[in-house]
Amino acid sequence: MHNTVALILACACVTYLTRIGGHVILSRFGEIHHRAKAALSAVPTAILTALVAPSIFTNGSAEALAILVAGLVALRASLMMSVAAGLATVVVLRALLA
Amino acid sequence: MSEISRFAEISDGVKDAAPVLVAVAPFSAVFGAVAIEQGLSFQEMLLACLTIYAVASQYVMVELLGQGVPAWSVVLSVFAINFRHVLYSAAIGRSMGNFSGPQKALAFFFLVDPQYAASEARAARSGLRPTYYFAYAATVYVTWIVTSSLGALFGSLIENVERYGVDFILPLYFTGLVVGFHKRPSFLPVLVVSGVVSLAVYFTIGTPWHITLGGLAGLVVAAVLSRPESDELGQLEQKNA
Numbered sequence: 627m628h629n630t631v632a633l634i635l636a637c638a639c640v641t642y643l644t645r646i647g648g649h650v651i652l653s654r655f656g657e658i659h660h661r662a663k664a665a666l667s668a669v670p671t672a673i674l675t676a677l678v679a680p681s682i683f684t685n686g687s688a689e690a691l692a693i694l695v696a697g698l699v700a701l702r703a704s705l706m707m708s709v710a711a712g713l714a715t716v717v718v719l720r721a722l723l724a
Numbered sequence: 725m726s727e728i729s730r731f732a733e734i735s736d737g738v739k740d741a742a743p744v745l746v747a748v749a750p751f752s753a754v755f756g757a758v759a760i761e762q763g764l765s766f767q768e769m770l771l772a773c774l775t776i777y778a779v780a781s782q783y784v785m786v787e788l789l790g791q792g793v794p795a796w797s798v799v800l801s802v803f804a805i806n807f808r809h810v811l812y813s814a815a816i817g818r819s820m821g822n823f824s825g826p827q828k829a830l831a832f833f834f835l836v837d838p839q840y841a842a843s844e845a846r847a848a849r850s851g852l853r854p855t856y857y858f859a860y861a862a863t864v865y866v867t868w869i870v871t872s873s874l875g876a877l878f879g880s881l882i883e884n885v886e887r888y889g890v891d892f893i894l895p896l897y898f899t900g901l902v903v904g905f906h907k908r909p910s911f912l913p914v915l916v917v918s919g920v921v922s923l924a925v926y927f928t929i930g931t932p933w934h935i936t937l938g939g940l941a942g943l944v945v946a947a948v949l950s951r952p953e954s955d956e957l958g959q960l961e962q963k964n965a
Contacts, residue, residue: 673935676922680923708903
């Protein structure tokens with residue numbers, strides 16, 4: 627029981643370290659190189675793409691098409707609309723393909 | 725800050741978090757149910773949700789606990805899965821000029837994937853302020869605690885969520901966010917390389933390394949393609965300040 631609590635708290639500590647660590651390390655440097663800036667500016671695109679990529683290929687065609695629809699809609703409309711369009715695609719196609 | 729703009733910041737934060745809640749709720753409810761099934765007490769389940777607040781790594785923790793794996797390797801696995809947060813932290817920290825020291829320290833606790841993504845989008849659009857950040861964080865965090873508790877208490881009642889596509893909201897949400905960054909420098913090369921490397925790692929080394937390695941590959945591309953005279957980033961920073 628106590629071991630489990632200690633383990634949970636240890637997991638919480640390392641998780642917090644990952645969340646504050648990047649900022650703490652980076653703020654040690656004053657002016658950062660333009661390449662480092664470019665890399666940081668690409669973090670959301672790079673990480674989120676890496677996060678999503680497998681879900682295009684590890685599910686069915688309904689899910690892959692839904693990702694495509696959500697991406698295209700997001701070019702023109704709001705995020706909410708994009709998610710709604712992707713969701714509608716996945717629900718309809720799953721029902722049709724099932 | 726005036727009362728009106730503070731209210732606008734809060735309502736934007738809650739509004740932006742809304743689509744995420746529908747996606748978070750089933751994950752956390754299932755986590756609550758699984759944790760109990762694997763032998764955690766309700767209090768231990770709640771402690772994990774309150775203090776760790778990273779659902780993927782919590783699943784792994786509970787799974788490894790159930791297998792009786794040594795404690796150090798459980799902690800190491802959690803660290804590995806959450807390692808991507810180091811990049812979030814370094815990136816979003818630059819947009820936290822409006823945060824005090826203690827606010828920053830607290831803010832980083834809440835830096836989950838959707839929080840990071842929404843904060844980047846907010847910073848690019850109108851600047852990131854603590855009120856918005858914490859309104860978004862509170863909305864997701866409270867939902868997370870409530871639904872995981874409900875999952876723990878009524879786990880057996882959860883039915884298949886696939887029919888409503890709820891299981892697929894997060895990938896869609898992240899896709900929409902990625903496209904929202906399409907005006908950033910080197911968007912397309914970063915997208916393609918991160919995607920390809922992520923897939924290659926996913927099908928060879930395996931999850932969760934596809935996130936960190938695929939992401940890093942994209943960052944290398946952005947760094948390599950960067951030019952000193954392109955001042956777009958500097959302008960972006962000024963806008964965020």
